[in-house]
Every structure is written in structure tokens, then in C-alpha cells.
Amino acid sequence: MVCSSCPRNCGIDRNKVTGFCGTTREYKLAKAYLHPYEEPMISGKRGSGTVFFSGCSLRCIFCQNHEISEGLQGTCISDDRLLEIFFELRDKGAENINLVTPTHYASFLPDVLRKAKANGLDIPIVYNSSGYEDVEALKGLEGLIDVYLPDLKYFRDIHAKEYSGVRNYFSTAKAAIAEMYRQTGPFILDERGIMVKGMIVRHLCLPSLALDSKLVLKHLYETYGDNIYMSIMNQYVPMHRAIGHEKLGTRLSASQYRSVVSYAASLGTRNCLIQDSESQSDSFTPDFDLHGVK
Template sequence: MKKEKNMTENIADKEMSECKLCPRNCKKNRKNKEKGYCLMTDELCVARAALHMWEEPCISGEEGSGAVFFSGCTLRCVFCQNRNIAAAQTGKIISIDRLADIFLELQEKGANNINLVTPTHFVVQIAQAIKKARRNGLIIPIVYNTGSYENIETLKLLDGLIDIYLPDMKYMDSSLSLKYSNAKDYFDVASKALDEMFKQVGKPVFDKRGIMKRGMIVRHLILPGMTYDSKNVIKYLYETFKDDIYISIMNQYTPLKQVEKYPEINRKVTDKEYDEVVDYAIELGVVNGFIQEGETASESFIPEFDCEGV
């Protein structure tokens, strides 16, 4: 164990001294308290750790998913619903030991899994916390909930630690990813990242209750007026992975105040737009999927990032 710990610490020193954990490759010395593109130093910062009921049914179940929301973000999309934590405006600095304890506390509360939300820039510390928590009795699956703007080398640090990948595939059109996420290369990066994620976890596995124990669910959030790109995304996912993954088609886009300067997306997705994309997925042959019904585009579905459970 001591050898493993030393290896992990060496990786942490290297990555935090010249950070290249995400495709921004900002090379900031986060160990020396410089802030990376993610707006974070090497100090773990968590904004919320609580049971979360609003994920896909096989993730939340009736008991809830043990969601740990990390502060900062490598994408910071202009329409982000979790804008306060993405912009590092809230959160509490904690130790790796405390993070491991949080995982165990969520398990004690009955969580179906540990759900790491926007974790990329803290992967090295998270890996250490997972290993410690497992040595101390953590047995529930670990979910990696990401925008998919990931370096393959960073994902490889998680091989054997993550049970379920819950990535986005936001765009195929590079003009959209540049405008709304400042990432012209988003699709190229994300498609390679999804390949690595699937390589690690493989086909879906569920328990008797229908709760996912292993596998990958790829989310796609439909943007107003962008159904053409949504269809391209769904087609790519289905042709690449067939029924070996689940595709979650989301209509919960919520136009918050910060998108007023982007009038073309300053509205909700219409029922017609959403149905058009869902119907297209069905026509393609998508069987393993999730759709959203009812009023999901609402700020009431955005949790309070008040450091609960941290």
C-alpha cells in the first residue's frame, strides 16, 4: 500500500506543478496556488455532497445518488445551470481524507452510488480518496459525471476505479462548441474520451432493482434551435456504440440570466423540438435510452450549492 500511495503522490506532484489534466493544458502550477483554467488550485473544493434524486432512474433510484459537486470547471459553458460552482463562486476547501469520509457518509445514508460531478480537475485527489474509502468499507459504485472534455491520459488514471461513466456529448458542430464552450475541438476530444470510458467499463450491468452497477450513459442536452446538431450527435452515438450504452436525451435546458446576450438560446426547448429529436432516435433504432417528460426546464431542479454535507 505504501508503494501505491507514493506513486499516486508523485503523479499529484507532477500534474499539479504543470497542470495538463484537461485539454486546456494550461500548465499552471496549481500546487503553488496558481489557478488553472478550471479556476482551481490543487486544494479540493466541494460545493455540495448529498443524496440527489434527479439523475436517470437507474442512477438515482428511490434512494438517491450520492452526488458530490466539485467547484470549478474546465468547460464553463455559457448556459451552465450550475453556474455558481462552475465559476468557483462557492465551495469549501477540504482534505483528501475528508473526501473519503464523505463517500462513506453518503453510503451510510443509503446512496446507490457515489456521483462525482465535474471532477476532471481534481482527478488525482479523487483517485486517492476512492482508494482510501474502499479500504475503509466503500462498496457502492463510483459514477464519473463529466462534460467529456477530457484528456485520455487523465482518464487512464481512473481505470479500475470508476464503475459507471455518465458523460455528455454536447455538440458535433465545432462552431457551436466554440461559441458556447470556448472549445472548438470539443467533438474530437469528447469522442476519443467516450471511447476510453467505454473501454474501461464495457456493457451495462444492472442489479435486481434495475440500478446500474456498471456501464455508460451518454447524455445529450438539446439546445433551442439546434435540433440538427442533436440529431447528428444521436446518430454518432448509436452508430458507434449501438445498444452497448444508454443514450439520455434531455429537454431540461433552462435559459438563465447569463444567456441574455445569446438571444438565439434565450428560451426553452419547445415540445416540438424535443419530440423531433426523440422520434429521430427511435427511427434510428435506439432502444436503450432515457427521455424526459413534464416540466424539467426549471430552476427548481437546480440544487442549492450551500456546502451541505461537506
């Protein structure tokens, strides 16, 4: 079967070879644990049951998870083991199951998610991705994903090409996010403030791309208003191939971040999450030590 999980359309059989994403049909994981530092309505008090998939269909030069996205650290597990991991996280008190970078498994996940729900997994499933998604693959997840947590990284494709190695990022992510919203509708928080249905779109502010950030936020607010959350991230730290990079080799300035946040406020948004400057630390990147996987 030719892989159709992501818009790369490699045209290969994942049962036999790896594609651009670096993985075969087998699930490859690097960590599964209770993550305390996702957005408050995702981590809650108990932590988000985060499952880190190895491999990726993008090549972001600043990737904070590059050991697993490009370095492919991790171990292959069976579908049944993935199912067990979901229940282990639930039993540890996870607020949800948070699938991190699942895009390259999008066509395979419906099977395991259906089994999880049929076996009584009763916490929300969060799909946490780069936004670079295949709409048809997303349609196969309808009814199985409760909360979508995509990035919208760039507005102008020239930046997507330069920093993430992908053409047509904006039009692809825009269509994917529209499909995600079609599935979830406006967000719903439970009585403890945990998101049980809906969408949070993340945007990581990058040095010298303030205009791009504002165009992203404008698009989101004009399209979805206050029916979604926008998470404006201040945690950029030069990592991976961005270290020493002419434009991305520096931290985000406080004035640039303030200017983007002020712009979001000027749009009239009420559901906007922001981060303080202490989030600019690589200590927010977990160790990919296979914890919870084996």
C-alpha cells in the first residue's frame, strides 16, 4: 500500500521501506510520560499523557526535538504495545493522550484509536502536529480525535521553504486546520478547565519574522474568531542547524514578542495564550530516554 499519511506523497510502501519521514509502518516512539508544560487546558494539574513519535515529514532547521525527528532516536513497538501505553498513561492520571508528531502515522492510527475507545479509553485524544497534514488522512481520524493542537508556523512559503524544507506550507496547513475545525467545532472546556473538544493553534514566534507572525494570527482570527485558542509561543531558542544561523541564530527579542502579542490583542481576540520570557529555555525539551515506551 502506497503511503498517503502526509502531503509529501513519497509513493512508497511503508511495509517495505522508509519514506522521507524516516519510519516504516511500525510505530517508533521515543518517550511516553505525563507532560506538565503543555497549555494549561491540555496539561491540567495531572499532566498530559504525551506520546512522542520518532520521525517527521518536515525538516525544521530549529527543531527542538531533532534527536527524534531527524535523528530517529527511539524504538519500534507493536500496535498492541501502543495501545497498552495509552492505558498505562491513563492509569497514571493523564488528562488526555497527546500524540506528538503523529502525522506520518495518520493513516495507521485509526485502527489503534478505535481499539482504544472500544476498550474503554475514556480521556480525550489530542493530535499535536506541525500542521503539515494530508486532508484525506485527517478525514480518516474523524470521531477519533477530540482535540487538535496543530502549529501554523509560517504565512509566507519562502520562510517555510528556507526553514522547514517544504513547499506550499501555508495552503496545506490552512486546509488541514480547516478540516480539523470541521471535525471538532468550537472548543469545549470541562468544569476543571480541561479541553475536551476543540482546537488550539500554536504559533512559535521566530526572530525577525514578526510580520509573518501577525499574518498568521490575522488569518486565524478572521477565520475562527474566538471559537479556537491561539497559543503564541515565546520559547524559541536556537537549536540544531539554527545554531550560528545568520537569522535564526539568536533568541527572540522581548520587543518582537510584545509587538506580536499586542497585535493579537488589537484584533480583539479573547482566547489567546501567551508565554513569559522564562519559557526561553532548552530545559523544556524532554530527554528522549524511552521512558514509558518499553
